[in-house]
Amino acid sequence: MSVPSENGTSLSGAESLLHTLVACGVDTCFANPGTSEMHFVAALDAVPAMRPVLCLFEGVATGAADGYARMAGKPASTLLHLGPGLANGLASLHNARRAQSPIINIVGDHATYHLQYDAPLTSDIAGFARPVSDWVRRSASARSLPGDVATAVACARRSPGQIATLILPADTAWAPAERIGTLGADTPLSIVSKASLEKIAGLLRAPGRVAMLLRGDVLHGQGLQLAASIAAHTGAKLFCDTFAPRIRRGGHHPVIERLHYRGDEVIRQLAAFDHLILVGAEPPVAFFAYPGRPSWLVPSDCALHTLTRPCENGPDALERLADRLEAKMYHSAVRRAVATPQSDEPLTPETILRCVTTDLPEDAIVVDEGLTSTFPYYDLLDAASSHDHLNLTGGAIGSGIPLSVGAAVAAPARKVVCLHGDGGAMYSLQGLWTQARERLDVITIIFANRSYAILEQELDRVGACVDGTRSRRLLDVGDPDLDWTALATGMGVAAERVTTVAAFRDTFGRAIRATGPILIEAVIA
Numbered sequence: 146m147s148v149p150s151e152n153g154t155s156l157s158g159a160e161s162l163l164h165t166l167v168a169c170g171v172d173t174c175f176a177n178p179g180t181s182e183m184h185f186v187a188a189l190d191a192v193p194a195m196r197p198v199l200c201l202f203e204g205v206a207t208g209a210a211d212g213y214a215r216m217a218g219k220p221a222s223t224l225l226h227l228g229p230g231l232a233n234g235l236a237s238l239h240n241a242r243r244a245q246s247p248i249i250n251i252v253g254d255h256a257t258y259h260l261q262y263d264a265p266l267t268s269d270i271a272g273f274a275r276p277v278s279d280w281v282r283r284s285a286s287a288r289s290l291p292g293d294v295a296t297a298v299a300c301a302r303r304s305p306g307q308i309a310t311l312i313l314p315a316d317t318a319w320a321p322a323e324r325i326g327t328l329g330a331d332t333p334l335s336i337v338s339k340a341s342l343e344k345i346a347g348l349l350r351a352p353g354r355v356a357m358l359l360r361g362d363v364l365h366g367q368g369l370q371l372a373a374s375i376a377a378h379t380g381a382k383l384f385c386d387t388f389a390p391r392i393r394r395g396g397h398h399p400v401i402e403r404l405h406y407r408g409d410e411v412i413r414q415l416a417a418f419d420h421l422i423l424v425g426a427e428p429p430v431a432f433f434a435y436p437g438r439p440s441w442l443v444p445s446d447c448a449l450h451t452l453t454r455p456c457e458n459g460p461d462a463l464e465r466l467a468d469r470l471e472a473k474m475y476h477s478a479v480r481r482a483v484a485t486p487q488s489d490e491p492l493t494p495e496t497i498l499r500c501v502t503t504d505l506p507e508d509a510i511v512v513d514e515g516l517t518s519t520f521p522y523y524d525l526l527d528a529a530s531s532h533d534h535l536n537l538t539g540g541a542i543g544s545g546i547p548l549s550v551g552a553a554v555a556a557p558a559r560k561v562v563c564l565h566g567d568g569g570a571m572y573s574l575q576g577l578w579t580q581a582r583e584r585l586d587v588i589t590i591i592f593a594n595r596s597y598a599i600l601e602q603e604l605d606r607v608g609a610c611v612d613g614t615r616s617r618r619l620l621d622v623g624d625p626d627l628d629w630t631a632l633a634t635g636m637g638v639a640a641e642r643v644t645t646v647a648a649f650r651d652t653f654g655r656a657i658r659a660t661g662p663i664l665i666e667a668v669i670a
């Protein structure tokens with residue numbers, strides 16, 4: 146028997162899908178729909194609890210779902226148009242998978258009886274989905290759809306966060322449905338054994354130089370303070386992953402040293418230690434292969450140990466470890482002072498970060514894809530007010546603007562500050578339009594150095610020789626220069642170009658006091 150809706154008619158498959166998502170706690174959908182998804186779109190009027198957010202490019206939709214998940218701690222849905230729509234979103238899904246963000250992708254497809262005709266948009270959707278998904282299923286009918294949706298949500302919520310992709314044939318969406326799916330109890334997080342805890346506690350009590358590498362939810366919340374207490378009590382050194390998905394920084398929060406991006410620097414950082422304990426992290430490896438340089442970055446005389454794997458309960462393990470070590474006292478970090486730049490100093494990445502550090506509002510969210518502009522000055526933000534810091538996790542550039550969209554939707558009462566290189570920002574500048582459409586409180590700072598500066602560095606590190614101008618033209622984004630004020634205002638976002646420290650600080654201060662999106666194009670001296 147089909148389920149009657151409020152107007153007395155039966156629910157469609159699409160309505161059942163949306164009701165099931167909401168019943169399972171998923172109430173936000175970042176969407177770029179097409180013809181095959183029109184019944185999903187129409188069903189939104191019958192399910193007002195679902196918030197639809199239109200994105201003008203699928204990579205913005207999937208990247209926004211990543212940012213939302215990192216800040217909300219629960220999955221969002223995406224709505225994508227067939228295989229090509231999913232393919233457009235793969236880069237951001239790659240980053241999301243590396244961030245261990247829970248996401249449910251709903252990918253429309255042709256009606257089941259239409260597939261035999263090999264229409265132009267027919268493709269192997271499951272084949273596109275598998276490399277970036279932990280779970281993939283094609284719904285066979287409207288009758289099975291609610292159960293498929295509930296299973297997708299359960300898979301996405303599985304620790305430490307997974308990507309589930311559900312393929313929705315058009316006739317499955319428009320056919321009558323029989324029920325609304327419900328979510329079963331979450332699978333409890335795996336708990337570290339007493340024997341493992343005793344082993345790590347003994348290691349921390351014994352002589353020797355010990356470091357701990359943290360990743361995941363132990364970098365924000367109670368786990369972070371417990372790790373700091375353990376380090377203070379035992380003398381262990383705390384590191385975080387180079388591209389931690391989310392870390393609480395500034396204010397009274399512990400200062401955690403970030404592993405460097407360059408492999409030889411990571412080896413130097415770890416050279417002083419006899420033991421490296423992994424807490425929700427994987428062993429560090431080089432981001433790329435370089436001629437004559439190692440890929441494995443753990444020094445040969447440093448022993449590896451695991452306290453928790455990513456799928457295990459890290460905060461619980463740290464609390465029990467602190468109990469065994471009697472290391473429950475946490476002392477707030479002492480914030481170091483950062484000198485505010487003088488008005489006559491040149492506008493550089495360093496002076497910009499010093500301004501941001503000085504003026505960042507309390508409880509802001511910093512989305513960082515500044516790459517060469519922000520890597521060297523990452524430590525400055527430890528002196529800022531308390532904030533969450535979101536990194537580029539999978540190396541697929543262009544995620545910063547989409548992440549800021551999702552973070553702002555998830556935390557509307559908090560100011561979002563997006564630090565972005567100009568080359569990478571061009572990958573997903575359509576996200577500015579969504580910021581304007583949704584009135585999101587985001588400040589986007591473009592470091593306008595007119596180049597792919599990180600590639601210039603990589604060219605040298607891989608030993609490639611450049612003698613002429615032809616190859617250099619692939620590494621700069623000048624001729625013509627990008628006009629970010631025009632690009633932003635054309636999509637409804639207020640924008641200003643600044644060339645001096647005084648102008649940057651004035652503009653940033655006004656943006657902080659205002660509400661709504663603004664872009665600052667900072668032309669690097």
